[in-house]
Amino acid sequence: xxxxxxxxxxxxxxxxxxxxxxxxxxxxxxxxxxxxxxxxxxxxxxxxxxxxxxxxxxxxxxxxxxxxxxxxxxxxxxxxxxxxxxxxxxxxxxxxxxxxxxxxxxxxxxxxxxxxxxxxxxxxxxxxxxxxxxxxxxxxxxxxxxxxxxxxxxxxxxxxxxxxxxxxxxxxxxxxxxxxxxxxxxxxxxxxxxxxxxxxxxxxxxxxxxxxxxxxxxxxxxxxxxxxxxxxxxxxxxxxxxxxxxxxxxxxxxxxxxxxxxxxxxxxxxxxxxxxxxxxxxxxxxxxxxxxxxxxxxxxxxxxxxxxxxxxxxxxxxxxxxxxxxxxxxxxxx
Numbered sequence: 001x002x003x004x005x006x007x008x009x010x011x012x013x014x015x016x017x018x019x020x021x022x023x024x025x026x027x028x029x030x031x032x033x034x035x036x037x038x039x040x041x042x043x044x045x046x047x048x049x050x051x052x053x054x055x056x057x058x059x060x061x062x063x064x065x066x067x068x069x070x071x072x073x074x075x076x077x078x079x080x081x082x083x084x085x086x087x088x089x090x091x092x093x094x095x096x097x098x099x100x101x102x103x104x105x106x107x108x109x110x111x112x113x114x115x116x117x118x119x120x121x122x123x124x125x126x127x128x129x130x131x132x133x134x135x136x137x138x139x140x141x142x143x144x145x146x147x148x149x150x151x152x153x154x155x156x157x158x159x160x161x162x163x164x165x166x167x168x169x170x171x172x173x174x175x176x177x178x179x180x181x182x183x184x185x186x187x188x189x190x191x192x193x194x195x196x197x198x199x200x201x202x203x204x205x206x207x208x209x210x211x212x213x214x215x216x217x218x219x220x221x222x223x224x225x226x227x228x229x230x231x232x233x234x235x236x237x238x239x240x241x242x243x244x245x246x247x248x249x250x251x252x253x254x255x256x257x258x259x260x261x262x263x264x265x266x267x268x269x270x271x272x273x274x275x276x277x278x279x280x281x282x283x284x285x286x287x288x289x290x291x292x293x294x295x296x297x298x299x300x301x302x303x304x305x306x307x308x309x310x311x312x313x314x315x316x317x318x319x320x321x322x323x324x325x326x327x328x329x330x331x332x333x334x
Contacts, residue, residue: 002066003314004074004096005307006057008089009081009109010136011040013052016303017064018311023119024064026297026304027056038175039165046084053092060303071102073319075310078106079330080136086326094322103319105310109301110332111149113267114141115312116298116305124292128263131252131280133270135161135178138205138248140255141332146312151332152259153203153251160244161270163207167240170215171229181237182273188238193217195243203255205247214240241275248276249283256289265292272299 001021007014011034016026031048034040061068076093079086097104114130117123124143132139138160140153158166161178168177173184195213198206218236221228229236256262266280277293284291298305313319 001072001311001314002070003105003307003310004057004061004068004071005107005303005310006053006074006076006089006093007109007301007303007306008049008053008085009077009079010085010301011045011048012301013049013056014301014303015053015057015060016307017060017066018304018307019064019066021311023304023307024066025060026302027060027063028302029056035175038169040082042082042084045082046088049085049088053088057092068096068100071100073097073103073105073310073314074100075105075107075306075313077109077112077306078324079327080109081326081328083326083328086328090324090326094324098322104321104324105313105318106320106324107306107309107313108330108332110137110139112305112309114143114149114265115146115309116267116294117265117292118146119298119304119308120295122292124263124265124290127259127261128265128292129252129255129259129261130265130267131248132268133160133248133266133276134268135159135165135270137268138207139332140203140252142259142261147316147318149332153205153255155205155207156200157206157208158211160205160207160248161268163211163244164241164270166211167214170211170218171233171236178270178273181241182275184234184237185241185275188234188236190238190242192232192235193239195239197243197247197250203251203258205251207244207247210240210243210247241273245273245276245279249279253283253287256287262287262289263292264289267294267299269300272296
């Protein structure tokens with residue numbers, strides 16, 4: 001079975017080819033234009049997808065050494081994401097599938113992040129918990145089968161990726177800010193400054209308070225010492241990162257206790273954060289968890305994860321038709 005997958009939910013245009021269960025290519029074109037504006041501009045993102053989707057798909061097929069006539073199905077991200085960006089990928093996939101007279105497979109972007117763990121070994125056993133963390137989502141998901149997932153905890157306001165980026169913006173760092181904070185934090189003291197950790201009932205998260213607290217703290221200290229930010233930049237990054245990771249891990253540990261599950265995974269763009277990866281491994285070693293951390297290339301948005309999710313749906317006979325349209329908001333169980 002040869003399958004082409006397309007991902008266009010935000011600011012990465014990506015195409016991948018899965019052949020007989022293996023990823024043969026995974027091409028990702030990242031849009032750098034958004035760095036000028038300190039965040040993703042939806043209109044610019046959709047225009048960039050229009051420019052890049054054909055060369056990215058062509059390159060993915062070429063690397064995989066697969067002709068389009070050999071394809072058995074085309075998969076695409078239906079949602080969630082930026083509507084204009086999704087529309088480019090959905091329209092391209094529908095047109096190509098119609099021309100080739102092959103089936104279409106719609107994929108939930110967040111489901112694909114979780115199923116990226118089944119691209120390579122080692123793979124988690126069912127049931128397992130996945131902490132899915134990105135710029136738009138923060139969720140704890142219970143997975144009982146490849147296509148059976150339940151969100152048991154999620155953010156009530158901002159996602160942790162947004163908290164990283166907003167913290168970086170407050171510090172005057174370039175976009176995307178998360179990787180900048182991660183890099184600087186490695187040179188700082190995580191105990192230099194203490195920021196509040198919200199007490200939210202159950203397994204849900206909140207990150208709006210930490211951003212406000214961080215902003216007011218920096219304003220206060222800068223008023224006393226105009227050079228405070230420059231003198232303490234590494235310590236500020238390390239302390240903020242430590243607090244955000246602590247919020248995540250406290251809820252994840254609680255979820256493991258409540259469910260009795262010790263198969264624990266992370267996914268999403270923030271799972272590339274070195275501090276989170278290290279802290280999760282240390283926590284897993286201490287608590288006897290089997291921890292699964294994805295390769296860096298499968299953390300951020302990519303079509304390989306779409307292809308892997310689509311392969312499970314292909315095997316289950318779950319196809320869609322030409323009436324399908326993108327969904328900016330698409331619950332995990334949709």
